Amino acid sequence: MSFLGKINVKILGSGTSTGVPVIGCDCAVCQSGHTRNKRKRASILVSALGRPKILVDAGPDLRQQLLEENCADIEHIVLTHLHADHCHGLDDLRSLYFYHHRPLHLYVSPLHVDELKTRFNYIFGKTGYHGTRPQIELHILSEGMNTVGGWQLDHVHLPHGHVQTSAFRWGHFAYATDFKSFPKQVSDLWRGKIHTLIASGIRDRPHQTHSSIPETINIFKDLEVKRGIISHLSHEVDYIQTLKDLPIGTELAYDRMPIVVPPLNAISIDCIEKRD
Ligand SMILES: [Zn+2]
Ligand SMILES: [Zn+2]
Numbered sequence: 001m002s003f004l005g006k007i008n009v010k011i012l013g014s015g016t017s018t019g020v021p022v023i024g025c026d027c028a029v030c031q032s033g034h035t036r037n038k039r040k041r042a043s044i045l046v047s048a049l050g051r052p053k054i055l056v057d058a059g060p061d062l063r064q065q066l067l068e069e070n071c072a073d074i075e076h077i078v079l080t081h082l083h084a085d086h087c088h089g090l091d092d093l094r095s096l097y098f099y100h101h102r103p104l105h106l107y108v109s110p111l112h113v114d115e116l117k118t119r120f121n122y123i124f125g126k127t128g129y130h131g132t133r134p135q136i137e138l139h140i141l142s143e144g145m146n147t148v149g150g151w152q153l154d155h156v157h158l159p160h161g162h163v164q165t166s167a168f169r170w171g172h173f174a175y176a177t178d179f180k181s182f183p184k185q186v187s188d189l190w191r192g193k194i195h196t197l198i199a200s201g202i203r204d205r206p207h208q209t210h211s212s213i214p215e216t217i218n219i220f221k222d223l224e225v226k227r228g229i230i231s232h233l234s235h236e237v238d239y240i241q242t243l244k245d246l247p248i249g250t251e252l253a254y255d256r257m258p259i260v261v262p263p264l265n266a267i268s269i270d271c272i273e274k275r276d
């Protein structure tokens, strides 16, 4: 049965593949002093009382993100896909093993296994690599319900250019990043079930492989989510300017944003947090 209790989510990174500021860019957002215009690569940490933490993605900023959160007790990691901004921090999982001395459980879609093993040959193959490798136990996710560290996790695929991305639903909370659209069968499956959805929306204008902010807002409406949070933002998105034009119930993610997904039995209460 899906988890119905309170879920705590931390946005570890709210940025697109380059991060924001972009190296060498002198645009207003990259030069902005506002902390909410500074975005590390997209990742979240999901936790609940009595459940192990689940880390979603391990991008190039992982070390800094976990240091900021002072968090080392992670044993379960799910990957959305194998683009560099979502997995090039895998080597930093070594420190987690040094901390708890238990192997790390890494969960990936069958669509991503071959590329994972190719790209991280030194971890999964016999290459004669002399350094310390992350101690990883690999698990292949099924489409639909999976058990991940005691959680029931609903796993679907979304189109993202030439690849498919894995999106995940923990009961009434879901995370979907790096997709162009929601296929009808996924929308039909998830509609009305999600209280809080964090979904990518890279910028205002359309993008070839990513959903734009207006497209993501339409997905929130279609899925009837109560609280929609847009992440994976590029340097075209100024936090203050963009936030003020968003519809009620829709917010922009920012780095280190804490999100409380209320237990299902409390959802009749208006739990959309006030904007600050
Ligand atoms: Zn990405
Ligand atoms: Zn810029």
Ligand SMILES: [Zn+2]
Residues within 6 Å of the ligand: 081, 083, 160, 178
């Ligand atoms: Zn991607």
